[in-house]
Amino acid sequence: xEYVYAAMLLHKAGKxxxxxxxxxxxxxxxxxxxxxxxxxxxxALEGVDIAEVIDKAAIMPTAATxxxxxxxxxxxxxxxxxxxEDTEAKAEEAVxxxxxxxx
Numbered sequence: 001x002e003y004v005y006a007a008m009l010l011h012k013a014g015k016x017x018x019x020x021x022x023x024x025x026x027x028x029x030x031x032x033x034x035x036x037x038x039x040x041x042x043x044a045l046e047g048v049d050i051a052e053v054i055d056k057a058a059i060m061p062t063a064a065t066x067x068x069x070x071x072x073x074x075x076x077x078x079x080x081x082x083x084x085e086d087t088e089a090k091a092e093e094a095v096x097x098x099x100x101x102x103x
Contacts, residue, residue: 002031003041011050018042 006025010017019038026033 002026002029003034003037007041007045008050008054017045017050 003022003026006022007017009025010021015021019035019042022038022041023033023035026038
């Protein structure tokens with residue numbers, strides 16, 4: 001995770017996200033830099049517009065879209081509770097059945 005944070009820090013500072021800069025940031029925190037992870041991150045970020053990704057991740061749902069989602073969550077929770085109760089009842093029946101076998 002520290003490698004991703006280092007890349008975000010470099011992006012925020014307007015620096016190039018390359019192996020040398022990532023290694024400097026990671027080692028400056030007192031952490032030993034893993035060359036393999038650094039290379040993998042640089043490779044994965046190649047061609048990625050970090051500012052665009054951050055903007056998309058920062059978009060929060062509006063109140064109009066959040067209300068229907070909350071309304072849909074209530075029936076799902078009720079179904080989960082019913083399923084749990086049904087599972088418990090089946091388990092009790094199974095235990096009772098085993099008791100009958102052994103008298």
